[in-house]
Amino acid sequence: MGACRERLYNGVVKENPTFVLMLGMCPTLAVTSSAFNGFGMGMTTMVVLALSNLVISAVRGIIPDRVRIPAFIVIVASLVTIVQLLLQAYIPVLNDLLGIYIPLIVVNCIILGRAEAYASKNPPLPSMFDGVGMGLGFTLGLTLIGMFRELLGSGGIFGLQIIPERFHISIFVMAPGAFFVLAGLTAMLNRLKNRSNGGAGSGGQGTVCGHCGGCGNLLCSVSREEPDHLSGASDAGKGGSV
Amino acid sequence: MTENKLMQVSASPHGRSSASTSRIMGDVVIALLPAAIFGVVYFGFHAFLVLLASCVSALLAEYAFERGMKKKLTLSDGSALVTGLLLGLNMPPEIPLWIPILGSFFAIIVVKQLYGGLGQNFMNPALAARCFLLISFAGQMNSFSVDGVATATPLALIREGERVDLLKLFLGTCGGVIGETSALALLLGAAYLLFRGVISPRIPLSYICSFLLFEMLFAGRGADWQYLLGQLLGGGLMLGAWFMATDYVTSPITKNGQMLYGILLGILTGIFRIFGSSPEGVSYAIIIGNLLVPFIERITMPAAFGTGRRQYVKKASKG
Numbered sequence: 052m053g054a055c056r057e058r059l060y061n062g063v064v065k066e067n068p069t070f071v072l073m074l075g076m077c078p079t080l081a082v083t084s085s086a087f088n089g090f091g092m093g094m095t096t097m098v099v100l101a102l103s104n105l106v107i108s109a110v111r112g113i114i115p116d117r118v119r120i121p122a123f124i125v126i127v128a129s130l131v132t133i134v135q136l137l138l139q140a141y142i143p144v145l146n147d148l149l150g151i152y153i154p155l156i157v158v159n160c161i162i163l164g165r166a167e168a169y170a171s172k173n174p175p176l177p178s179m180f181d182g183v184g185m186g187l188g189f190t191l192g193l194t195l196i197g198m199f200r201e202l203l204g205s206g207g208i209f210g211l212q213i214i215p216e217r218f219h220i221s222i223f224v225m226a227p228g229a230f231f232v233l234a235g236l237t238a239m240l241n242r243l244k245n246r247s248n249g250g251a252g253s254g255g256q257g258t259v260c261g262h263c264g265g266c267g268n269l270l271c272s273v274s275r276e277e278p279d280h281l282s283g284a285s286d287a288g289k290g291g292s293v
Numbered sequence: 294m295t296e297n298k299l300m301q302v303s304a305s306p307h308g309r310s311s312a313s314t315s316r317i318m319g320d321v322v323i324a325l326l327p328a329a330i331f332g333v334v335y336f337g338f339h340a341f342l343v344l345l346a347s348c349v350s351a352l353l354a355e356y357a358f359e360r361g362m363k364k365k366l367t368l369s370d371g372s373a374l375v376t377g378l379l380l381g382l383n384m385p386p387e388i389p390l391w392i393p394i395l396g397s398f399f400a401i402i403v404v405k406q407l408y409g410g411l412g413q414n415f416m417n418p419a420l421a422a423r424c425f426l427l428i429s430f431a432g433q434m435n436s437f438s439v440d441g442v443a444t445a446t447p448l449a450l451i452r453e454g455e456r457v458d459l460l461k462l463f464l465g466t467c468g469g470v471i472g473e474t475s476a477l478a479l480l481l482g483a484a485y486l487l488f489r490g491v492i493s494p495r496i497p498l499s500y501i502c503s504f505l506l507f508e509m510l511f512a513g514r515g516a517d518w519q520y521l522l523g524q525l526l527g528g529g530l531m532l533g534a535w536f537m538a539t540d541y542v543t544s545p546i547t548k549n550g551q552m553l554y555g556i557l558l559g560i561l562t563g564i565f566r567i568f569g570s571s572p573e574g575v576s577y578a579i580i581i582g583n584l585l586v587p588f589i590e591r592i593t594m595p596a597a598f599g600t601g602r603r604q605y606v607k608k609a610s611k612g
Contacts, residue, residue, distance in 0.1 A: 221428070223429075227428070
């Protein structure tokens with residue numbers, strides 16, 4: 052069970068797909084205009100991810116190595132179709148909100164990435180937990196981004212209005228806002244991580260340029276003497292005599 | 294008897310210009326003053342508050358960020374003040390004060406400091422902040438009024454097909470953002486900058502000429518001087534061409550590149566004004582032009598003396 056817990060921690064914190072691996076950027080930027088959208092997208096992806104990892108891991112001995120990518124895609128596409136039909140039947144609101152991005156889960160890099168990197172090499176149970184961990188990390192990332200965008204752009208959290216409409220910075224619910232929030236959150240998390248790693252890589256470099264003004268005097272102030280004085284021996288200070 | 298001669302040999306450069314960042318920025322502030330004073334006198338006290346708020350918050354943002362990041366304080370070079378002033382001049386006169394403050398913080402922290410401070414930003418901070426605000430608060434950023442009476446900007450009137458009084462546009466007694474209305478005040482400032490050698494006329498003139506040519510060819514009005522002068526004097530073109538497009542950091546350093554950049558800005562502004570949904574297009578044209586500056590420099594980099602035919606610089610040149 053230790054391996055399974057480690058997988059969960061790995062997915063949510065250590066290799067968080069949104070803030071660390073930077074995978075699945077398309078849904079991350081496109082559907083996170085509100086916290087609920089982000090949460091729904093994350094959960095849907097998590098279900099697909101956990102099941103696809105489980106199935107792929109279970110059949111990993113049967114799939115020939117050379118056709119593994121098409122085989123993975125077929126499995127993932129079947130699962131996505133099932134999930135989409137279930138959403139249409141039971142949560143039509145979410146289905147309408149996410150629209151085209153549900154079928155696009157098939158080509159989400161996280162799913163193929165985990166299948167290739169983990170599920171095709173490990174037994175089913177840890178693989179499933181790997182999928183759940185990654186899915187939770189993805190959900191966390193999307194929900195956080197969605198929360199900030201919703202709060203700044205349309206003044207609410209999960210649909211609860213707390214900021215009057217006059218103060219809505221509506222660029223945050225548009226495409227540029229997604230980039231601002233993603234970059235800001237990633238920078239903040241990196242900062243936290245650097246600090247917990249003993250401050251490595253944090254803080255300013257303090258590259259202060261040396262005082263260049265002095266070099267003229269240091270290098271070049273050479274007093275020259277007349278050539279005939281050079282022959283005049285040790286008491287050069289007096290400047291010799293003819 | 295000969296004396297001991299002490300001769301000094303120093304490393305180059307031997308000749309130094311007296312230009313420094315703070316002197317240049319000071320000149321820009323002086324050059325913007327006529328437009329700022331006109332805006333305050335014409336639009337009233339609230340315009341003064343808007344300018345003050347944007348300048349103070351720009352300085353505050355710079356100070357807070359540099360203190361927080363333990364960087365060298367660069368308040369005294371005046372670049373934050375110029376950014377704040379330009380942003381304030383780009384605000385409608387009756388805007389609530391928190392909007393320019395938010396804009397200044399965005400300009401300084403996101404556009405300038407996060408990319409490494411003065412000299413590293415790839416976009417004009419004031420214009421990027423203006424576009425940020427324009428997208429975010431379309432309603433408030435587009436409501437212009439004079440003495441409490443809502444008015445349309447000259448460009449909007451021209452687009453409706455109405456005739457505008459060109460003398461009013463030249464003097465600046467018309468609607469618009471605080472700093473753009475008076476072409477006379479802006480030209481005074483521009484003349485000062487040219488006289489002091491802070492800017493060269495290459496970018497502004499190629500910008501304005503190519504813009505006029507584009508309007509003549511594609512606006513469907515031909516060489517209608519009334520229309521062309523209205524387009525020239527009525528919007529943010531004067532402010533943009535003389536003060537924003539000539540920003541050292543975000544314009545090309547090569548001479549041919551500057552001409553090319555000006556022509557590009559003229560064409561983009563023409564496209565936005567004629568075919569776009571908004572009557573104004575200077576800000577977007579300039580920030581898109583800013584993005585293309587590294588490429589412009591790359592194709593216009595002159596060959597070093599003695600190296601024969603010009604070769605494209607392999608590495609990306611400085612932006």
